[in-house]
Amino acid sequence: MSDTAAPRDGLSGVRGLALAHMWVGFALFAVASLLGVYQLFERDHVVRISAELYYQSTTLHGVVQAFVLTTFFIAGFGYAITAASLRRPIRRKGLAWLGFWTMLVGSLVAAVSIAAGKATVLYTFYPPMVAHWTFYVGAALLLVGSLAWTAITIAETVSWKRENPGRPVPLAQFGMTANAILWAWTLVGVVVEVVFQLLPLSLGLTPTIDVGLARALFSWTLHPIVYFWLIPAYVVLYSIVPRAAGGYLFSDEVGRIAFVMLLVISLPIGLHHVFVDPEQAAGWKLMHALGTFMVALPTLLTGFTIAASLETAGRLRGGKGLFGWIGRLPWNEPVALGGILALVALLPGGFGGLVNASYAMDVMVHNTAWITAHFHLILGGTVVTAYFAGAYALWPKLTGRRLSSRGLANAQLWMWFVGLLVLTVPWHWQGLLGMPRRVAYMPYDPAIVDRWTKWNPPMIVGGALMGLSSLLFVWVLFRTHGNPERETDPALHLSETVEPVVHVPAPLNGFAVWNWLLVVLMAASWAYPIGQFFSMTVHKALAWGFR
């Protein structure tokens, strides 16, 4: 069912679809953020309800922020980007809505399972602990539903290329297509784990599970999933932020190279999540560690190109000298501000990641608050802040109303950014001192616990700021729907490059060769780490509840 009267940008044809997806993601995000604030209170004994509630809350917080918010935002944002960049409404809208409802039902089933106290296994599942089967069914439905977006995104690119031979796929759509392909590869690990191991275990069809295999399969997914979250954030940085700042994208080709590298390098390196596991050998871990360093490359390239793009904006706005352009950036424009803050958050987040990647050094920070700080900077600081910027760019176009308050939107972004820094700086320090993550209370010897907990007050202030910020964000979006001021230009204009893009080489305009390369790389990096469990003596573990 295609809209024949769609305007040239195609955005109006996906209005409902994009808004529905993003609203589900953002509404649950706000709830889950408040759960995060509660967890800080419980950890520091501001309230003391129960360890059980803490772990339950941590499970829901993690599942929503890592799986539900991201997947819903990416699908909704993706439909909008596809329609806007290809300048036509998407086809197969029925399939898109089917995917939406599947994802929604799955998320709610999993959420109810967690809220009922039947699935306190954290978002990393941790077999041989086993949750109620409804939790795994819900998670599986969320993942399966997201395949509708995956298929539609790839199909739209394929058909557009057929209809526009020789023309470069718009950079934003190229990035979202890389993300769709990345997601399909990413899901293989966790889907095999859920379908062949966790569901049979939770349904009582089998009494035991091979934990080593389960951990290897989850590691397959656990790294690229971060890049599945991150690529749409980079699409915001490449295709929306430079224009919102009043400048031009410095280079379209570097964006393409970065997206290809993110796809190809982020997949074969997941063993770094099990550096200190006994069931994988050192050589394989070392190989994945070196790959993990390489995945810093696309981010280093992106950092440079986006900073250079912002510089074009600052100079066009009259900025002079080495740093004068920074002051001339449109700091009062929420989309630009969000992009800038997302880019800045990448510095400490990426630095922490390089430490974690450092093979044997990871032992010092493994499972400490350092790790929590690292991924809150990446997911909260870069990814979600870029999602904020994307939402502030899209909402006026999707609702036809101007943003309800730019002042509140800017305040929200600053609160989030400052709150995040105030939250994560102490966590890094506590982690270096050995403070474990994911623990409700710390009844250990006071000599050591006191050294950790004296850093708690800033952590609580930072978390509270972020909680308030997430409410403010939802409020600004909600008020935009009823804003009497109409948006005069309904089209989403993506950033233009400094030099127009006329032709790009085939490998930077499609993914066939990269998929074949991935087949080789994935076989080389995973055949043994996964296959070993079928050739060695393996003692399966009994299933255990979490009580």
Next chain:
Amino acid sequence: MAIHPLERRWFVVSILLVLVMGLFVLYTAWAAGIHPPSNVEAIDSTRLHLTPEFAEDHLGVERTKDGTVVARIVMARYMVHPQEITLPADTPIVIRAASADVLHGLHVAGTNIGTQVVPGYVSEVRTTIRFDRVAAIGTANPDGSVTVPLFCNEYCGLGHQSMWGRVRVTKP
């Protein structure tokens, strides 16, 4: 293709950065032999009490004939067995740990002792505890030794926070 000369230069700088970091890791791994615990040694977690190594009588610290100090630990919800072990500082030690039930983590603050304890596998950590490091964060005892907590650092169930023991570190 239009890649700005500045971007080309940055590309080279980025590759060098990544190479240098990778070489550091390779150097520490090969020249200094520093690896994360990776012994890939299977054990039946459901029968730990029947194995010669992890039967209850054999847990704790043993000084083998060649002088190596070996500490054997069983992690099981929500206890560390044995509850307290004594280890000499500035002496090469081997920690061998196994889980009797779910996934656990074993961490001793102020030391390099950190490993996942995965059901079905024996975790082995070879390290040397530095007395000054544990003395800086631990609780001093009247005999001059220092006690630091050994705790489970991987979520293992609703009582996870109660799962900990102690390591008494003695001067060499």
